[in-house]
Amino acid sequence: MTDTLPPETDAQENRPYHHGDLRRALIEAARTIVVRDGAQALSLRGVAREAGVSPAAPYHHFKDKQELVLAVGKLGFEELGEVMAAEIHRVGGTVAERITAIGVAYVLFARDNPALYRLMYDCSRNMEALPPEMHEKEHSAYAIVRNAMIEAGRASPDSEIDVELATIAAWCSAHGIAEMGGFAQFAPLKEALGGELNFYRELLRRTGNFQAR
Amino acid sequence: MTDTLPPETDAQENRPYHHGDLRRALIEAARTIVVRDGAQALSLRGVAREAGVSPAAPYHHFKDKQELVLAVGKLGFEELGEVMAAEIHRVGGTVAERITAIGVAYVLFARDNPALYRLMYDCSRNMEALPPEMHEKEHSAYAIVRNAMIEAGRASPDSEIDVELATIAAWCSAHGIAEMGGFAQFAPLKEALGGELNFYRELLRRTGNFQAR
DNA sequence: AAGATCATCTTGACAGCGTTCAGATGAATT
DNA sequence: AATTCATCTGAACGCTGTCAAGATGATCTT
Incomplete structure (x- = not known):
């Protein structure tokens, strides 16, 4: 066979020398540990162990443990944006259906990845490195919610302040439900409502920010 | 002078032998450190140092660091309940004014004690030891919100499920605003609205759960 | 009042953590 | 082929949570 080295098709400028791509490997190892064992079980040494390095x-890739955690959080926000975009596309339908789907998708992401979601929140709280990026990309989670608010008539596109407030209010609602919805004490209530999904839909409905106007 | 030992008036059964009341001293030392330096700066050894013990x-008072943290969280919930009760009493006025005051008091408590608030949330998430207590006491934060929901006509007292849902929905809204409202990126928006308080009031209004019906 | 009991506190130790630094390795450049 | 330099290793530091063994002294028993 002809010399078939690693692809080298793209991202050549980011590929380090010794390991294939240690930076990416470390981020993914950290993500794995967080999802599997929780954020308090995340140690830099453990991540290195999982990646097979000293x-x-x-x-040599992160100045801090904090900087690695930040990278994991950023990855999480990208995933969240993708999930929400995919859900919008999947649902299609009316504006009202789509905006509700966004809220549900947000909350379910947090339910499925509670530790990762918590870590993501910590990232966006502790650093100002993340927020600017949240606004940047067109398909970011923030942009999706923002566009949905306008589309659903919850904010006038003429007033930037109105749009921001609507987006933030919706985000806060979703955040509260996302973080608290998983409490064990709510289990009987979920059952009484005929399932977890109805529980989340009901809470989203009562806060009213993911309803078309 | 006649033998004037420590008072011994009350709480005799809880007072340990050597230290005055080490358990309480440790909890308060931990609270001090969390409020002053943040939760990630909280170490059991540091708490012991601050309390002047080994x-x-x-x-001998907590089986775990976790158990001490839990005690701090419990203390925080008690404080929160007191603050909200005091604010209700202070405001008086109509039902509409009082229910809004509850939401504002909740959010401001989190603004003034962000690290403590975060720790409290972690407690109520990680353990099932706290939630039952939240329901128990008449003047607990949970009971206050619950009563307010009924009083404000946001839930029919006949339907336990309705009351619970209204309370949880309001709590989630307040939680989201409490945790995200402090983000640095919202500073310009706060200014545009003429102050932080207006910002919080506007977000509470948009979620709608702390409005009388 | 004297002795026994037992909760409380200290001392010393262990593994694991984040972090740093001097040196080894080997890919890229000259 | 020699040099450069990013990358990785090994060893070390002080810190952490936790535990076992012993000292202390308040309370209880007699």
Whole structure:
């Protein structure tokens, strides 16, 4: 066979020397540990172990443990945006159906990845590195919610303040439900409502921010 | 002077032997550290240091670091309940004014004690030890919100499910605003609205759960 | 009042953590 | 082929949570 080295098709400028792509490997190892064992079980040494490198190796790609955590959070926000965009596309339908689907998708993402979601929140709280990026990309989670607010008539596109407030209010509602909805004490209520999904839909309905106007 | 030992008036059964009341001292030292330096700066050894005892001393009062953190969270919920009750009493006025005041008080508590609030949330999430207590006491934060929902006509007292849903929906809204409202990126928006308080009031209004019906 | 009991606190130790630094490795450049 | 330099390793530091063994002294028993 002819010399078939690693693809080298793209991202050549980011590929480090010794490992294939240690930076990416570390981020994914960290994500795996967070999802599997929780955020408090995330140690830099453990991540290095999982990636098969020495404890000091990560310091050539991240100045801090915090910086690695930030990268994991950023990855999480990208995933969240993708999930929401995919759900909008899947649902199609009316504006009212789509905006509700966005809220549900947000909350379900948090339900499915509670530790990752929590870590993502910590990232956006502790650093100002993330927020600008949230606004940047067209398909970011923030942009999706923002566009939905306008589309659903919950904010006048003429007033930037109105749009921002509507987006933030919706985001806060979703955040509250996303974080608290998983409490064990709500289990009987979920059952009484005929399932978890009805529970989340009902809470979203009562806050009213993911309803078309 | 006649033998004037410590008062011994009350709480005699809880007072330990050597220290005055090490358990309480540790909880308050931990609370101080969390409020002052943040939750990630909270170490059991640091708490012991602050209380002037050896690193192993806390293990005679808490089986875990986690158990101490839980006690701090419980204290926080008590404080929150007191603040909300005091605010209701202070405002008086109509039902509409009072229910809004509850939401504002909740959010401001989180603004003033962000690290403590975050820790409280972690407690109520990670353990089932706290939730039952939230329902128990008449003046607990949960009971206050619950009563307010009934009083404000946001839930029919005949339907337990309706009351619970209204309470949870309101709590989720307040939680979302409480945690996200402090983001640095919202500073310009706060200014545009003429102050932080207006910002919080507007978000509470848009979620609608702290409005009388 | 004297002795026994037992909760409380200290001392010392262990593994694991984040982080740093000097040196080894090997891909890229000259 | 020699050099450069990003990358990785090994060893070390002080910190952490936790535990076991011993000292302390308040309370209980007699």
